[in-house]
């Protein structure tokens with residue numbers, strides 16, 4: 001049932017780029033949806049590494065002096081704006097490409113950005129998987145069409161995106177070598193489907209890849225670490241291999257040299273975003289939700305916080321101590 005819309009509600013805001021301490025929990029007026037938009041009452045909010053880039057100013061998307069944060073959440077439609085016919089109040093929906101401000105009890109979302117949640121999938125599972133799961137979809141099913149027996153290197157294999165990728169690759173019969181920074185994280189990645197693991201605190205990634213593959217190296221590297229792994233990722237690739245550099249957890253790659261692609265064997269390089277692989281969101285989401293339903297992919301929500309504690313959620317991600325997904329919950 002849809003309850004009456006309150007006049008004001010809580011959200012996370014920031015007024016300058018900076019460390020997690022810029023995040024504030026404030027009471028704001030609940031906006032009304034305009035044409036083509038809906039107001040969503042969020043039940044669970046996905047935390048993504050990209051949120052930290054948008055907060056710090058690495059990505060300058062936020063319109064300051066005052067901005068919300070977050071683009072991913074799941075909940076029910078509270079109010080429908082004019083011209084929206086495919087959704088109605090009470091519909092269960094999730095989204096991953098709203099304007100900044102999903103860290104909130106209520107958020108305005110364009111109807112075109114909504115994805116229906118199947119009845120048997122919980123809000124927090126949807127919020128923990130729609131952005132990260134569709135990312136894995138484009139990495140494994142669109143950029144590379146991964147098949148049985150394919151081998152690749154995947155960084156941060158125990159992370160939010162990582163654990164989904166491990167399971168999806170296993171489902172496809174592919175063999176991913178996962179990196180992670182501790183023994184426990186490596187064990188977790190393995191449990192979720194990694195073929196081999198490399199503990200980056202103790203082992204040299206390029207050296208281990210050489211050993212594991214008996215000198216052949218790998219045809220594809222999925223690199224979300226960025227700066228710190230740029231050189232080693234190039235060294236892990238076999239001739240004419242593909243480096244998919246899709247994240248900056250350690251900082252952006254700014255001193256890349258095109259000649260390095262030649263020196264390491266006529267390599268290919270792409271720096272993709274989910275946005276550019278979102279041509280068929282309903283189809284992608286169907287595939288993801290089917291795998292979750294069948295049990296092939298289990299969504300691990302290993303960090304849960306109240307919405308007001310978004311700062312702690314960001315500190316957790318930066319500390320490298322998290323595994324799986326992080327979700328924020330608005331107060332009941």
Ligand code: NDP
Nearest residue numbers: 048049159160161180181224246247248249250273274320
């Ligand atoms: P994760 O849960 O994977 O957390 C990031 C992980 O990166 C950490 O757990 C850590 O794992 C590793 N890491 C390595 N170096 C650092 C560092 N200096 N500081 C912090 N972490 C570091 O996050 P998400 O699942 O939310 O996202 C994974 C990555 O995918 C991010 O880089 C994100 O930006 C990217 N991404 C890109 C998208 C795109 O379309 N381009 C879409 C979605 C995500 P460990 O300690 O084991 O090394």
